[in-house]
Amino acid sequence: MASAKGIFCESCKEKRASIKRPKTGQPLCQECFFAVFEEEVHQTITQNGLFNKGERVAIAASGGKDSTVLAYIMKLLNERHHYGLDLFLLSVDEGITGYRDDSLESVRRNRDQMGIPLQIVSYSQLYGWTMDAIVRQIGMKNNCTFCGVFRRQALDRGALLLKADKIVTGHNADDIAETVLMNVLRGDIARLQRCTHIITGSDGAIPRSKPFKYSYEKEIVMYAYFKKLDYFSTECVYSPNAYRGHARTYLKDLEAIRPSTIIDIIYSGDSLSVKAEIKLPVQGTCSRCGYISSQELCKACVLLEGLNRGLPRLGIGKANGSNLKEHIKKLQLKEERERESLRGEKEGELEEERVKEDQLVYGGCKEERGLKCSCGHKTDTLSLQTENISLEF
Amino acid sequence: MPLSVEIEFSGGAELLFNKIKKHKIELPDKMGVANTWTIRDLIGWIKENLLCERPELFVQGESVRPGILVMINNIDWDLVGGLDYVINNNDTILFISTLHGG
Incomplete structure (x- = not known):
C-alpha cells in the first residue's frame, strides 16, 4: 500500500513519482514523465x-x-x-x-x-x-x-x-x-x-x-x-x-x-480490413466548389444552399434522402444553364478553365455566397482575402 | 480537530462549482467513528456541500466520474491510494476534468 509520501519514480529512482502512466502503469516523476511523453510523440512523428x-x-x-x-x-x-x-x-x-x-x-x-x-x-x-x-x-x-x-x-x-x-x-x-x-x-x-x-x-x-x-x-x-x-x-x-x-x-x-x-x-x-464485396463510396470532387466529396455536391455546399434558401434542414440526415436528390437535380440544371451562358461568352472556354482552377484552389466564385469577386462574379470572401493575407504575430 | 483542506477545480470542472476554482474548506470532526477523512468521504462531502449543478458530471457512484483526474498535493491519486487516501491537515486536492473540448 502506498503511503501518503508516495513512491519513487521507476525511471530515475531518485525523485518521488507524480504520475501513474495509464499506458504502462509506471510511476514517474515530472521530469521523467516529460521526457518519455515528448520522446513518444517524436517517435510517432519520425x-x-x-x-x-x-x-x-x-x-x-x-x-x-x-x-x-x-x-x-x-x-x-x-x-x-x-x-x-x-x-x-x-x-x-x-x-x-x-x-x-x-x-x-x-x-x-x-x-x-x-x-x-x-x-x-x-x-x-x-x-x-x-x-x-x-x-x-x-x-x-x-x-x-x-x-x-x-x-x-x-x-x-x-x-x-x-x-x-x-x-x-x-x-x-x-x-x-x-x-x-x-x-x-x-x-x-x-x-x-x-x-x-x-x-x-x-x-x-x-x-x-x-x-x-x-x-x-x-x-x-x-x-x-x-x-x-x-x-x-x-x-x-x-x-x-x-x-x-x-x-x-x-x-x-x-x-x-x-x-x-x-x-x-x-x-x-x-x-480491421473491409471485405472486398463491401461497396465503399468513391471519393470525387464537389461539382460546385471542388472540395473532395463522395457525392455530386459536397456536404458544405448542400448545407449552405439550404441555409441561403431558407431551407436549413436540407442537408441534415441521410445523404440519399429524396429531398436532397431532387435538390441536387435542380442544382445540376442550374449549373448547366450557367455553363451554357459561359460558353456563349467570348473566351468562354478560357474562363471555364480559370473558374475550374479557382475552384480547385479556393473553392471558387459562388453566386450564392453573396460578395463580389475581383473578376466580377459574386463570391465568398476567400479569394478576396488571399490578396491580403494578414498574419497575426 | 477539524481538517483544513484546499480544494481546487480546473480543466472545466470549475464550471460545476459556480466557476470558482479554489475553495478553502474545513472538514468537521466525525461523530462516533474513527476520525479520518478519506477521498471517498470528501467526494461525498463535496457533492453535498459544494457542487452547484449537474452532479452526474462530477460524481459517479462513490467516486468521481471517470475522466476527472485527482491530484493530491501535486501527486496523481492513483499513486497514493486513490479513494482510500487518508486526508491530512493542509492537504491540497485538485480535480481536473479531461472531459472538456480540446
Missing part, C-alpha cells in the same frame, strides 16, 4: 514520416488542452530534433459568442507565449454565416452537423492561405478510440476503415496528421498541468453531441477498469 524538412505546418489550434499541448510540443521537438519546419497556428472562428471568442483569446496568448504566428479564418468570411446565425435558423438540434462540416473545410482553406504543406490536429488516443467506437455503432464502414489512419487527406486535400495518435488524454492534461500551459476549457454553448457523449462515457468507464482499452481499440481499428 516512424510515420509525418513531416519533411522545410515544410510549412499549420497547427489546428482551438485554444483547448490538446491543441495547446500540441503547439508546445511541436515547437519543442522542431527545435530539439531540427525538423526544419515552419510552424503556424491556425484557428477557426465559428462565430459562437461566449465560446469561441473566449477560446480565441487563449490561442492569442499561445501565439504570444510560444512565438508562433497565428491565422484565423472565420465562418462568416468563408460562408457568410456565423454559427450564432445558423443556430437562429435551425435551432439547437443538428447544428453540430453544420459546425463539423464547415470546420473541416475551413481548416483546409486556412491552410491554403498559409501555403501550408501539412496540417496537424490535436486528436489524442482517447479521441481516436472513441471515433472507432462511434463508427462501429453507426455502421459507417468507410470512416471506420480510415479513422485510425495517422495521415489522412493525401488524396487531394492538404495532408492532415495526428502526432498524438498514441498519447492518452490523461497524459496530455497532466503535461499541460505540470508545464502550467494556458488553455481554455468550456463546453460549447450549443448542444453537446449526446450520442458521442455516451460513447465517451462508455470508453472512460472501460478505461477505468483496464487502461490499455484505449490503445487496444486503436489497434483493432488499425487491423
Whole structure:
C-alpha cells in the first residue's frame, strides 16, 4: 500500500513519482514523465514520416488542452530534433459568442507565449454565416452537423492561405478510440476503415496528421498541468453531441477498469480490413466548389444552399434522402444553364478553365455566397482575402 | 480537530462549482467513528456541500466520474491510494476534468 509520501519514480529512482502512466502503469516523476511523453510523440512523428524538412505546418489550434499541448510540443521537438519546419497556428472562428471568442483569446496568448504566428479564418468570411446565425435558423438540434462540416473545410482553406504543406490536429488516443467506437455503432464502414489512419487527406486535400495518435488524454492534461500551459476549457454553448457523449462515457468507464482499452481499440481499428464485396463510396470532387466529396455536391455546399434558401434542414440526415436528390437535380440544371451562358461568352472556354482552377484552389466564385469577386462574379470572401493575407504575430 | 483542506477545480470542472476554482474548506470532526477523512468521504462531502449543478458530471457512484483526474498535493491519486487516501491537515486536492473540448 502506498503511503501518503508516495513512491519513487521507476525511471530515475531518485525523485518521488507524480504520475501513474495509464499506458504502462509506471510511476514517474515530472521530469521523467516529460521526457518519455515528448520522446513518444517524436517517435510517432519520425516512424510515420509525418513531416519533411522545410515544410510549412499549420497547427489546428482551438485554444483547448490538446491543441495547446500540441503547439508546445511541436515547437519543442522542431527545435530539439531540427525538423526544419515552419510552424503556424491556425484557428477557426465559428462565430459562437461566449465560446469561441473566449477560446480565441487563449490561442492569442499561445501565439504570444510560444512565438508562433497565428491565422484565423472565420465562418462568416468563408460562408457568410456565423454559427450564432445558423443556430437562429435551425435551432439547437443538428447544428453540430453544420459546425463539423464547415470546420473541416475551413481548416483546409486556412491552410491554403498559409501555403501550408501539412496540417496537424490535436486528436489524442482517447479521441481516436472513441471515433472507432462511434463508427462501429453507426455502421459507417468507410470512416471506420480510415479513422485510425495517422495521415489522412493525401488524396487531394492538404495532408492532415495526428502526432498524438498514441498519447492518452490523461497524459496530455497532466503535461499541460505540470508545464502550467494556458488553455481554455468550456463546453460549447450549443448542444453537446449526446450520442458521442455516451460513447465517451462508455470508453472512460472501460478505461477505468483496464487502461490499455484505449490503445487496444486503436489497434483493432488499425487491423480491421473491409471485405472486398463491401461497396465503399468513391471519393470525387464537389461539382460546385471542388472540395473532395463522395457525392455530386459536397456536404458544405448542400448545407449552405439550404441555409441561403431558407431551407436549413436540407442537408441534415441521410445523404440519399429524396429531398436532397431532387435538390441536387435542380442544382445540376442550374449549373448547366450557367455553363451554357459561359460558353456563349467570348473566351468562354478560357474562363471555364480559370473558374475550374479557382475552384480547385479556393473553392471558387459562388453566386450564392453573396460578395463580389475581383473578376466580377459574386463570391465568398476567400479569394478576396488571399490578396491580403494578414498574419497575426 | 477539524481538517483544513484546499480544494481546487480546473480543466472545466470549475464550471460545476459556480466557476470558482479554489475553495478553502474545513472538514468537521466525525461523530462516533474513527476520525479520518478519506477521498471517498470528501467526494461525498463535496457533492453535498459544494457542487452547484449537474452532479452526474462530477460524481459517479462513490467516486468521481471517470475522466476527472485527482491530484493530491501535486501527486496523481492513483499513486497514493486513490479513494482510500487518508486526508491530512493542509492537504491540497485538485480535480481536473479531461472531459472538456480540446
